[in-house]
Amino acid sequence: MLLLENVDKSYTIPGRQHVPVLHIPRFQMSSQEKVALVGPSGSGKSTLLHMIAGILRPTSGTIRLLDRQLESLSESELDRFRAKHVGYVFQSFNLLPGFTAMENVLAAMRFGQILPSKKHKERAAEMLDQVGLGHRLHHKSGQLSNGEQQRVSIARALVNQPALVLADEPTASLDYANAEQVAALLNDTCSSHGAALLLCSHDLELARTMDRIVHIRDLSQITTGRVG
Numbered sequence: 226m227l228l229l230e231n232v233d234k235s236y237t238i239p240g241r242q243h244v245p246v247l248h249i250p251r252f253q254m255s256s257q258e259k260v261a262l263v264g265p266s267g268s269g270k271s272t273l274l275h276m277i278a279g280i281l282r283p284t285s286g287t288i289r290l291l292d293r294q295l296e297s298l299s300e301s302e303l304d305r306f307r308a309k310h311v312g313y314v315f316q317s318f319n320l321l322p323g324f325t326a327m328e329n330v331l332a333a334m335r336f337g338q339i340l341p342s343k344k345h346k347e348r349a350a351e352m353l354d355q356v357g358l359g360h361r362l363h364h365k366s367g368q369l370s371n372g373e374q375q376r377v378s379i380a381r382a383l384v385n386q387p388a389l390v391l392a393d394e395p396t397a398s399l400d401y402a403n404a405e406q407v408a409a410l411l412n413d414t415c416s417s418h419g420a421a422l423l424l425c426s427h428d429l430e431l432a433r434t435m436d437r438i439v440h441i442r443d444l445s446q447i448t449t450g451r452v453g
């Protein structure tokens with residue numbers, strides 16, 4: 226389902242051209258597989274997720290997701306591909322401010338275009354109900370607690386039935402009780418929708434609930450990736 230081969234990423238920063246961050250000879254994930262990506266801060270986890278989502282292009286190498294080579298897609302093709310096939314859950318939620326829970330999920334559906342628009346509202350409401358927010362459809366994101374905001378972003382990530390969900394420290398902004406609930410929800414929702422999950426987390430308890438734990442140190446042959 227996902228295959229990276231010889232993926233390199235360098236950042237170009239003024240005065241210190243091309244600082245290498247990642248060199249990944251090979252990384253593969255199967256359909257519906259759940260993988261925890263662990264590693265210290267600054268080791269390139271977010272960079273890797275951004276490349277898999279097609280938000281960031283690798284410096285060289287190939288990323289194959291479903292049946293597409295990401296490097297062969299134009300920016301607008303990548304945007305459409307991502308909207309349909311990849312769900313993203315961020316540490317800081319990244320909901321549209323001033324929009325309701327429902328409107329946030331609807332926005333993802335408009336980009337994904339997997340259902341005719343007359344079905345969108347019903348489907349968005351169902352999805353929010355699945356994450357326990359059936360009673361919060363019309364609350365604006367700023368009126369929701371952190372735990373509730375992350376639930377909205379899980380609903381948003383899964384509403385288009387993506388093949389892959391990328392979650393970057395999804396519980397790091399939550400208190401312990403909410404973190405546990407959101408982690409379980411993310412895990413269960415990916416299972417019930419048949420989505421693979423690639424999750425970065427410092428929470429080893431959460432990482433251990435995945436099928437496989439990958440340390441970025443073992444994945445990437447660059448050990449001095451920090452730009453300091």
Ligand SMILES: Nc1ncnc2c1ncn2[C@@H]1O[C@H](COP(=O)(O)OP(=O)(O)O)[C@@H](O)[C@H]1O
Binds near residue numbers: 246264265268
């Ligand atoms: N836009 C950027 N420009 C230059 N360096 C960057 C940029 N984004 C990240 N980096 C550097 O790349 C390395 C990996 O960052 P990141 O992927 O955010 O790590 P992690 O998510 O594991 O904390 C860090 O050393 C960081 O400083």
Ligand SMILES: [Mg+2]
Binds near residue numbers: 271393
């Ligand atoms: Mg990060």
